[in-house]
Amino acid sequence: MSAEYAVETINLWRIYKDKDREVVALRDVNIKVKKGELFGILGPNGAGKTTLIRILTTLLLPTKGDAFVHGYNVKTEDHKIRSIINLVSGGEYGGYGLLRVEENLWMFAQFYGISTSEAKRRIKELAEKIGFENKLKDFVRNLSLGERQKMNIIRGFLTDPLVIFLDEPTLGLDVPTAKTIRNFIKSWLKESSDRTVLLTTHYMLEAEELCDRIAIIDKGRIVAIGSVEELRKMARNYVSAMIEFYGTSPPAGIPGVKGMDLKEISPKHYKGKIVGEEENDVIEFLEAIIKSGGKLKYFELQKPSLEDVFISLVGRGLENEE
Amino acid sequence: MKSEGIIWRVVFARAYPRVIAIVRAARWTVGGTIVSLMYMAALVLIYKSINAPKEYYSFAILGSSLLSYWDNVIWSMAMQLYWDKEDGLLEIYMIAPINRMALLTGMALGGMTMTTFRAVIIFFTGILLFKAPIYVQMPGHLVLSFFLALIALYGVGMAFSSLFLMWGRQVWAVADLMMEPMHVLSGSYFPIKTLGYPLALMASLVPLAFGLDAVRQSMFGSSWGLLPLKYEELLLLLYSIFYIFLARYALRKMEYLAKVEGKLTLRWQ
Numbered sequence: 224m225s226a227e228y229a230v231e232t233i234n235l236w237r238i239y240k241d242k243d244r245e246v247v248a249l250r251d252v253n254i255k256v257k258k259g260e261l262f263g264i265l266g267p268n269g270a271g272k273t274t275l276i277r278i279l280t281t282l283l284l285p286t287k288g289d290a291f292v293h294g295y296n297v298k299t300e301d302h303k304i305r306s307i308i309n310l311v312s313g314g315e316y317g318g319y320g321l322l323r324v325e326e327n328l329w330m331f332a333q334f335y336g337i338s339t340s341e342a343k344r345r346i347k348e349l350a351e352k353i354g355f356e357n358k359l360k361d362f363v364r365n366l367s368l369g370e371r372q373k374m375n376i377i378r379g380f381l382t383d384p385l386v387i388f389l390d391e392p393t394l395g396l397d398v399p400t401a402k403t404i405r406n407f408i409k410s411w412l413k414e415s416s417d418r419t420v421l422l423t424t425h426y427m428l429e430a431e432e433l434c435d436r437i438a439i440i441d442k443g444r445i446v447a448i449g450s451v452e453e454l455r456k457m458a459r460n461y462v463s464a465m466i467e468f469y470g471t472s473p474p475a476g477i478p479g480v481k482g483m484d485l486k487e488i489s490p491k492h493y494k495g496k497i498v499g500e501e502e503n504d505v506i507e508f509l510e511a512i513i514k515s516g517g518k519l520k521y522f523e524l525q526k527p528s529l530e531d532v533f534i535s536l537v538g539r540g541l542e543n544e545e
Numbered sequence: 546m547k548s549e550g551i552i553w554r555v556v557f558a559r560a561y562p563r564v565i566a567i568v569r570a571a572r573w574t575v576g577g578t579i580v581s582l583m584y585m586a587a588l589v590l591i592y593k594s595i596n597a598p599k600e601y602y603s604f605a606i607l608g609s610s611l612l613s614y615w616d617n618v619i620w621s622m623a624m625q626l627y628w629d630k631e632d633g634l635l636e637i638y639m640i641a642p643i644n645r646m647a648l649l650t651g652m653a654l655g656g657m658t659m660t661t662f663r664a665v666i667i668f669f670t671g672i673l674l675f676k677a678p679i680y681v682q683m684p685g686h687l688v689l690s691f692f693l694a695l696i697a698l699y700g701v702g703m704a705f706s707s708l709f710l711m712w713g714r715q716v717w718a719v720a721d722l723m724m725e726p727m728h729v730l731s732g733s734y735f736p737i738k739t740l741g742y743p744l745a746l747m748a749s750l751v752p753l754a755f756g757l758d759a760v761r762q763s764m765f766g767s768s769w770g771l772l773p774l775k776y777e778e779l780l781l782l783l784y785s786i787f788y789i790f791l792a793r794y795a796l797r798k799m800e801y802l803a804k805v806e807g808k809l810t811l812r813w814q
Contacts, residue, residue: 239807277807280640284804305642315633319562321569326561333558334641336551378637 226294229386229419230256230279235288237274237443248274250443251288256436259416261408263434264423265533267540271443272423273312276390279421280310292386306335308386311379313394317371320364324355324374327363328381335382342381349377353407369400376404380411389422393429405433427530437529441537451529458527461535464505465525467494470517477511479504484530484540498527498535552647559651563621563659577616578663582670585609588734589675599678600765601735606671607764608733608757610664614698615727615753617660619720622702625652626710626799635710639803645796649706653699680764686774687763693781694756700788701752707795711802733757738771745771752784 237249249271256262264272277283278290281301290297292304318327325346332342350356355373358366366374372392379387389408393401412418424430430437431451439447439454447454461481469492473485477499485495499505505524512519525531534540567574588605629635638648672679681687709716730748731737737745737758748754749771759777762770770777802808 237807274807282636282639282804283807302642305640308640310636310640312633312636315637317633317637321566322562326565330558330561331637331641333554334638334643336554 228255228291228294229258229260230254230262230290230292230421232275232279232290233288235275235278235290236286237271237278237283238286248443249278249285252440252443252445254438254445254448256419256421258419259412260435261412261420261422261433263430263437264421264440265425265427265430265437266423266440267425267537270440272425272440273390274443275440276310276388276421276423280308280388281305307384308388309379309382309384310388310390311375311392313372313391313396314368315371315375317375317378318363320362322363323359324361324363324366325359328374328378331378332381337382345381345383346377349380352410353377353403369396372396372400372404376407385417386419386421389420391423391425393424393426401429405429408433427533431529439533439536446536447532454529454532455527458529458532460500461527461531462499462502462505463525463527463531463534464497464499465495465521465523466497466509466519467492467521468512468517468519469493470512470515474508474511474515477504477507480508482534482536482538482540484534494521496525496531496534496540498531552644555643555647556651556654559648560655560658563652563655567659567662574659574663577613578666581609581613581663581667585667585671586674589671589677593675600769602675602677603672603679603765604736604761605734606668606675606677607761608731608735609671610668611694611753611757611760612728612731612733613664613667614657614660614695615731616724617656618698618702619705619723621656621659622652622699623705623709623723624716624720626706627716630710639800645800646703646793649703649792649796652706653703656702657695657699680766682766683763683774686778687760690756690759690763690774690778690781693778693785694752694760697752697756697781697784697788700785700792703792704788704795707792707799710799711795727751727753730754731757732771736761736769736771738769742771749780752781752788755780755784 232252232254235249235252236247239246239248252275264275266272274283278285278297279292281297281304284298293307295303297304322330328346329339329342332345337345346359347356350359353373353376355370355377358370363374376392393404396404408420412420422433434451436448436450437454438445447457471491473483473493479500481498481500483495483497485493485497488494497505497508499508509519509522585605589602592601592605626635629638671677709719712719731751731753732740732745732748737748737754740748745754755777758771759774759781762774762777767774
């Protein structure tokens with residue numbers, strides 16, 4: 224296996240077996256992430272993003288297929304992979320409450336054989352980059368969610384990994400903190416061509432802003448891979464409309480309507496987006512609302528976006544779980 | 546850096562939160578110490594009221610001191626990986642390129658240091674408060690049996706940390722089950738031979754019983770012991786080796802199950 228790619232999966236499957244059921248978390252996943260790339264995996268909750276990250280970070284074994292990180296097999300060379308990667312997950316606590324932030328980070332640095340003086344230098348440098356230097360003396364237990372996530376970001380990047388896996392790194396964060404973290408990720412990647420970031424997210428804008436290429440995943444299957452531009456080009460094949468209406472339920476079974484992201488904002492009152500193959504499909508959808516006794520409140524055709532590609536491929540919006 | 550160097554870094558780093566807890570979690574340390582002191586005082590007063598030999602006061606004091614290690618082994622060693630999992634820290638440990646046994650050794654050394662602080666306070670407060678007699682008849686054996694007991698006890702903690710993780714949410718019941726019965730079965734407050742040989746030997750499967758008995762013999766003489774001191778020391782050594790190997794095996798098994806089943810290292814599983 225050549226180490227041409229930072230991450231490569233070949234026909235990767237993961238099936239969770241319980242006493243009375245089987246859950247297929249990944250189905251025949253094939254991705255190739257180039258070195259130096261910021262690769263995004265975009266999908267709704269439960270799509271299989273975290274399972275993929277857990278396999279690539281050696282926390283989980285695949286059921287079938289292979290996965291490689293810098294050419295090392297996750298099944299047989301986990302120790303080699305661990306020394307070149309790190310992982311930051313959104314919402315993790317990330318330390319011991321009675322330690323100060325800098326002590327907590329120092330502790331994790333020791334696990335990678337980083338000397339105390341070097342660890343301190345890196346902690347200070349990274350903290351300055353994300354505007355966290357005034358929190359290093361604080362106790363971990365006193366940090367807010369956003370501050371904790373900044374600490375976790377430092378922990379992940381402190382070891383200067385060749386590949387960093389970021390699993391929903393801005394989950395639940397306020398806009399300024401999320402922006403700071405996104406800016407930091409971009410600048411970190413630019414500092415060296417050896418570095419690779421694999422990021423999972425269910426925030427469309429985050430994927431668009433950060434990623435060189437994106438894989439859209441749903442129900443464990445990769446449904447599209449491409450650069451943001453390539454995926455946007457796919458959107459040109461669709462017609463998208465914002466819509467708000469009153470009715471018993473959204474019309475179903477219209478073949479040309481590829482997906483919808485509608486929310487029931489109050490009883491029998493729906494608002495959101497539909498994506499169709501052509502304008503006639505959208506018109507058919509509107510007619511179906513009126514035929515079933517519904518009332519149209521608002522309607523506007525829109526320029527297709529990456530979000531529309533997602534809806535058309537997955538059949539629903541990112542926030543809508545089945 | 547040489548791998549031995551990294552191992553010691555890991556040991557020291559993982560011990561650090563526990564050592565610093567002596568100062569930073571002082572309220573918790575003091576609270577636990579007061580509870581142990583009250584328990585010990587109750588037993589000494591019972592012995593006083595029935596005119597038991599004064600050595601029994603010392604047994605209760607010694608037992609209370611050493612039981613604090615058992616508390617630490619169960620609640621801070623055996624339960625620790627479970628706590629870490631709940632906080633999402635276990636995943637971070639598992640992806641680090643470290644020797645897992647070094648991590649457990651760090652936990653154990655940190656726990657020993659933290660608990661020694663508590664045990665010493667309990668011991669000297671008891672001695673001073675109740676004017677209990679203290680002898681050290683065999684100082685060399687006292688040091689040897691004390692350290693062997695600690696190694697064996699923390700070996701149990703290291704082994705149970707992975708096993709507790711595999712038992713999942715039932716872990717609370719298991720931990721409780723291992724606390725109160727051990728207070729009696731370990732012979733912490735009286736010579737274990739009082740239980741009779743069959744029960745005493747069964748109780749000795751957990752090294753606390755032999756550890757206490759060996760320390761007691763080293764201090765107060767062999768007439769109080771269950772087995773000859775040398776045999777108890779040998780058994781403690783064997784326990785140490787057995788439990789440390791069990792810890793290594795359980796850790797590998799836990800990691801394998803975590804990777805195959807995908808559950809153990811995840812929060813809320």
